[in-house]
Amino acid sequence: MPSFGDFTGPSRIYRDRDVLSPHFIPDTLHFREHQIRELMSILAPALQGRKARNLMIYGKTGTGKTCSVKHVARKFEEERQNARITYINCRMYNKPYRILSKAIKALTNGLDKQGYGLPFYYEKMLEWCGEGRQLILVLDEIDMAKNIDELIYTLTRANDELERGGVSLVGISNRLTFKEGLDPRSKSSLYEREMVFPPYTAPQLQKILQQRVELAFNKDAITPGAINLASAYTAQESGDARYALKLIARAAEYAEEKGLGRITDAEVKGAREIVETDLVKEAVDKLPEHHQLVLYAVARLTLSGSKYARFEEGKDGYLFSGEVYEDYSELCSKLRKSAKTARSYRSYLTDLEMLGLVTTVESGKGIRGHTKLIKLGHTPQETISMMRHKFGE
DNA sequence: CTTCCACAGGAACCAGCGGACC
DNA sequence: GGTCCGCTGGTTCCTGTGGAAG
Structure with missing residues (x-):
């Protein structure tokens, strides 16, 4: 008879499962050094008390947009004096009211009471910035938010009203068409700067996977061939790094189920089909x-x-x-x-x-x-x- | 050449609903 | 707690397209 010990004991493969999660942010991001530098140079003025330019970031899913921004935000927070970066995902907070209230709550902790109106949060924001501070709002999946014109207008007006301090926007989207739906005025204001994240190529994915695998798995728990295969599959599919990570995670699961201590080509091949149907199933269910x-x-x-x-x-x-x-x-x-x-x-x-x-x-x-x-x-x-x-x- | 067919996809409009505001 | 508002998903109506039939 099997015992639970068989399933809960230390894994032969994994050292740290979290590393393969899409939310994990590694210390060094390969092949995004250039973008990170640019990001930093755009945001740097905020650390000196000047308003940073607004920025719009494009790129398909899994090209490291969010990851790079979060990476930079982390460094930024280490050095902040009178500046803050607030990250908001517009899939969850999809209206000006929600976005603003979320941002202000993050700024002034202990304001989690419900029931304030938009003007209240607006005032709070002016108050916060008015003391000479810079606020940077990162709006991930900005194309999911409604009334974004209104929000941009509100923030532009806030900047006009403020004598000291300011608010800047960083928008992230994977749809290039997002631009078209915008009011011309908010377009020009949001697009002060623009960045594009290209998809990863197979060799790049390989290096990225290599890095993650070293952190996630025990030594020699995966063959180099398996990594190559996963990168190749992903590159011909979309270049989506998340897909590659999912593939590897699935292959690891597969190997564990079979009681293997090592992931090889065969497991990656098997995982590919599962991941594929997983994704379709997810899409269909929704x-x-x-x-x-x-x-x-x-x-x-x-x-x-x-x-x-x-x-x-x-x-x-x-x-x-x-x-x-x-x-x-x-x-x-x-x-x-x-x-x-x-x-x-x-x-x-x-x-x-x-x-x-x-x-x-x-x-x-x-x-x-x-x-x-x-x-x-x-x-x-x-x-x-x-x-x-x-x-x- | 004209008319018809079988559809594409834009525009205007409408009902229902959830949230903001008083 | 009622009222107003704006969004959403759907319908109706309409014009456009290109081969087939007459």
Whole structure:
């Protein structure tokens, strides 16, 4: 019989699990020295009591944006006299009111009572800065926040009003299109400086993984080949360092389950599939119901084959937009739900495509005039099995 | 060449809802 | 605790597109 001791004893592989977590910030960040220098030079004036320029940072997920900023913030905090950096994630704090109240609460501890209005926090902020202090607001995932124009306007006004001290903004986004939705005035104010974080290349990922692995694992718990493989997979996928870390963490789990003391190519290969389905599953689970239904319809039609397949050549496995809508409506009535209009359905499709769950092409030659051809991004069996418990037959 | 088909996707509008404000 | 406001997700309406049919 197994005992719990088998599962709770010291790991043969891990020395420190936290190192592979996406929140871990290493002491040295490889291949971001340049960006870190630039960041520091932009923020440095605040340490001398002058207002720092506003800054906008771009880069895909897992390119070290947040990590670099936090790294710099840590150094900054060591030297601060009359300046503070406050980090806020806009996914959680997604409105001017919430952002400002969060920031002020961090500044003046012991103000966690609820119920103050926006003007109150604004005054508090002026008060704090008015004593000659510099505040730097880091807004991560700034594209998730609403009314960002209003917030920027408020802060610009605050700077005008202040004789001493000031507020600066650092925005972080992974969507380049974020810029377009902004009011021209707040655009020019936020974009005083701009930085772009490129994706990591395979050799870079390799070095980064090497560094983390040395901290996280026991000596020789992973083969160099396994690291190379993980970097190569990640680089051809997206260059997302988080993906690489996830891959390694999964491979480690895999090796532990098999009772191995060492991670090799085989575990990384195995982990890749798991991570992939993990990610898809995560995305699918978070989807609103009707998005899921549309995806489900696409999946089951892919299995049964397109009714109009005979019309097409070359475009293998694509479905027509119309038949997917039909099937979706049918699915809805079977589940006693009312189907949304065709117009809504079309915007669901666009959403699904943006998430990479389906791919579409405009119909070209000879097929039914102007329509969209749809193809599933992953295997239908996999997709269906994820949703079968909800809609399945 | 005109009309039709089957859809794409923008714009305006509307209902419901949660939060701010008094 | 009621009122107002703005956002969200959806619908309706509309114009655009490009091959097929007449």
